[in-house]
Amino acid sequence: MASLSRFIPEPKTAAIVGCPFSGGQPKAGVDEGPIRIVEAGIIPQLEDLGWKVKFDGHHEFENISASLTSDPPIGKLKNPRLVSQVTEAVAKAVGAHAQNGELPVTIGGDHSLAMGTISGTLSHYPNACVVWVDAHADINTVETTDSGNIHGMPVSFLLGIGSKVPEFSWVKPLLKPDSIVYIGLRDVDAGEKQILREHNIKAFSMHEVDRYGIGKVVEMALDHVNPKRDRPIHLSFDVDALDPSVAPSTGTPVRGGLTFREGHYICEAVYETGLLVALDLMEVNPSLKDPVDVEQTVAVGCSLLRSALGETLL
Numbered sequence: 043m044a045s046l047s048r049f050i051p052e053p054k055t056a057a058i059v060g061c062p063f064s065g066g067q068p069k070a071g072v073d074e075g076p077i078r079i080v081e082a083g084i085i086p087q088l089e090d091l092g093w094k095v096k097f098d099g100h101h102e103f104e105n106i107s108a109s110l111t112s113d114p115p116i117g118k119l120k121n122p123r124l125v126s127q128v129t130e131a132v133a134k135a136v137g138a139h140a141q142n143g144e145l146p147v148t149i150g151g152d153h154s155l156a157m158g159t160i161s162g163t164l165s166h167y168p169n170a171c172v173v174w175v176d177a178h179a180d181i182n183t184v185e186t187t188d189s190g191n192i193h194g195m196p197v198s199f200l201l202g203i204g205s206k207v208p209e210f211s212w213v214k215p216l217l218k219p220d221s222i223v224y225i226g227l228r229d230v231d232a233g234e235k236q237i238l239r240e241h242n243i244k245a246f247s248m249h250e251v252d253r254y255g256i257g258k259v260v261e262m263a264l265d266h267v268n269p270k271r272d273r274p275i276h277l278s279f280d281v282d283a284l285d286p287s288v289a290p291s292t293g294t295p296v297r298g299g300l301t302f303r304e305g306h307y308i309c310e311a312v313y314e315t316g317l318l319v320a321l322d323l324m325e326v327n328p329s330l331k332d333p334v335d336v337e338q339t340v341a342v343g344c345s346l347l348r349s350a351l352g353e354t355l356l
């Protein structure tokens with residue numbers, strides 16, 4: 043595997059960024075996701091794949107929440123100051139790991155965290171592209187969001203579309219619409235569909251996965267954001283991209299999702315490019331289902347991470 047990860051120097055080091063955070067959405071428990079995934083043994087599992095793994099404990103966001111005496115909505119946006127400060131801290135952590143030549147593996151927590159992870163990646167790799175695997179587009183703006191849950195909005199902040207919220211002024215619009223590609227979409231709000239069209243953002247929904255098969259879809263997705271296969275890749279994987287029969291324990295499950303193999307294939311194919319520089323696994327919520335479903339979801343989360351970091355079938 044040594045030669046495969048072009049941007050990460052030897053010894054290949056992965057830095058686990060554990061983010062027990064749920065403020066981007068209303069359901070308790072998603073903050074337990076990273077704790078369960080580490081408890082399930084992700085660190086020795088990655089070490090078995092030949093990685094040096096750094097982990098100095100989960101992030102503690104308590105001091106941020108404690109410092110906010112109140113955090114009233116801004117427009118419809120819920121917990122805006124909390125989400126902004128937490129994701130800014132994550133951006134700094136991810137950016138520092140990238141700077142150190144390490145591959146940050148951010149485990150959520152809700153998907154608002156990607157505002158931080160992708161900002162961190164782009165601070166060190168301005169030319170990076172994003173592969174966003176999700177049932178949802180998470181591209182609502184201040185104008186289009188219905189729920190006000192910021193986990194449904196990080197992409198619009200990264201692109202700099204929609205009206206600006208001063209509390210989020212640290213987020214630089216460093217992502218270009220042609221530098222992100224989606225795979226797995228099937229629950230996209232009307233306003234989001236319009237944004238995707240208007241900005242010409244490439245998306246492969248489950249319809250395309252059915253039509254072309256996952257192999258072709260990943261190839262087309264990479265051809266779009268990375269035609270010469272020379273740009274660093276940030277893979278942001280929302281576990282709800284998988285079908286709820288495969289990953290039941292998540293806050294916004296949507297039927298008709300990726301199979302176990304389709305999800306893993308995406309991770310394997312991205313790893314094979316040798317261009318992966320950052321990885322997110324988001325929205326594992328261990329409190330939503332019975333223990334068997336939770337264990338299954340946590341185990342799938344671990345195996346997606348292993349696939350993205352070089353586990354092969356043979």
Ligand SMILES: NC(=[NH2+])NCCC[C@H](N)C(=O)O
Pocket residue numbers: 152153154178180182187188189190191193194195229231280282294325
């Ligand atoms: N990261 C997620 N699971 N996002 C779900 C977003 C759902 C919906 N589109 C919203 O904006 O509220």
Ligand SMILES: [Mn+2]
Pocket residue numbers: 176177178280282283294325
């Ligand atoms: Mn989602």
Ligand SMILES: [Mn+2]
Pocket residue numbers: 153176178180193280
């Ligand atoms: Mn998401």
